Amino acid sequence: MTAIPPATRPRPSAAPPRTGRAARVAAVCAALTAVLAGCGAQDPDAGTNGVGKLPAATIESKAQAAAKGADSVHLSGNVVSQGGTYKLDMRLAKNGARGELSTKGAGFQLLRVGDALYLKADAAFWAGEKSGSGPASATAAKLGGKYVKVPATDPVYQRFSGFTDKDTLLAGLLGLHGAVAVGEHGSLDGVRTVRLTAGSGSGGTLDVSLEGTPYPLRLRRAGGAGEVRLDDWGKSVDLKTPDAGQTVDLGKQISGTG
Numbered sequence: 001m002t003a004i005p006p007a008t009r010p011r012p013s014a015a016p017p018r019t020g021r022a023a024r025v026a027a028v029c030a031a032l033t034a035v036l037a038g039c040g041a042q043d044p045d046a047g048t049n050g051v052g053k054l055p056a057a058t059i060e061s062k063a064q065a066a067a068k069g070a071d072s073v074h075l076s077g078n079v080v081s082q083g084g085t086y087k088l089d090m091r092l093a094k095n096g097a098r099g100e101l102s103t104k105g106a107g108f109q110l111l112r113v114g115d116a117l118y119l120k121a122d123a124a125f126w127a128g129e130k131s132g133s134g135p136a137s138a139t140a141a142k143l144g145g146k147y148v149k150v151p152a153t154d155p156v157y158q159r160f161s162g163f164t165d166k167d168t169l170l171a172g173l174l175g176l177h178g179a180v181a182v183g184e185h186g187s188l189d190g191v192r193t194v195r196l197t198a199g200s201g202s203g204g205t206l207d208v209s210l211e212g213t214p215y216p217l218r219l220r221r222a223g224g225a226g227e228v229r230l231d232d233w234g235k236s237v238d239l240k241t242p243d244a245g246q247t248v249d250l251g252k253q254i255s256g257t258g
Helices: 020-041 056-069 123-129 136-143 155-164 166-174
Strands: 072-081 084-093 096-103 106-113 116-120 147-150 180-188 191-198 205-209 216-220 226-231 247-249
Touching (some): 056 166, 056 180, 056 191, 056 205, 056 216, 072 166, 084 166, 116 155, 123 136, 166 216, 180 205, 191 216
Parallel strands (some): 147 247
Antiparallel strands (some): 072 226, 084 096, 116 147, 180 191, 191 205, 216 226
């Protein structure tokens, strides 16, 4: 048999060139495959402070320790306490606090500098409280619009001073009820977070920062019992005693001894 010269030997048929549309579809599919493969391998805790990988009880403990160790925090939202619903916007420090509190249509300012508690509200609030001696209307006229220094023995002090005590307020708020589990990763105001859920959600949820110090950033109480946000951790709080002309001493001036 006569050998076929290499130059004339039959060659396999070449695959027909893809059309422009087919080529684009293939490129898109390849890109999607690469993206999906990358997503599947991505670690959700990469680049974080690592607490998201810890057991739920450890995350909760670290968040509570971070909150207690901070010099200050801004706390805002709604809480249910002693049968009442309170809306609060407080800046809390270790040596005092300032901010606003409202409940049942009444709003007022709270200021604590050391052990001295001041409350600033309108006359209608004080008329309802019936604080001091003498007719309520006369007392209210002296207190309305002033920073009222409240004695530690007065029921008003006992009722509201807890809202100005950082450690007391946070200890009461941050305690979750029920078995705690690690929930989903997410973000809050651009900060990556991990969520703790208590009692399968019936005991509330707590979002903890995955960036830097593991501060608690949001607490949601179960059953619509309130939601609070926590931010500005460690920022200074301007605390100073009000001017004497704007201050009334509830224990002295109202009783006529001041």
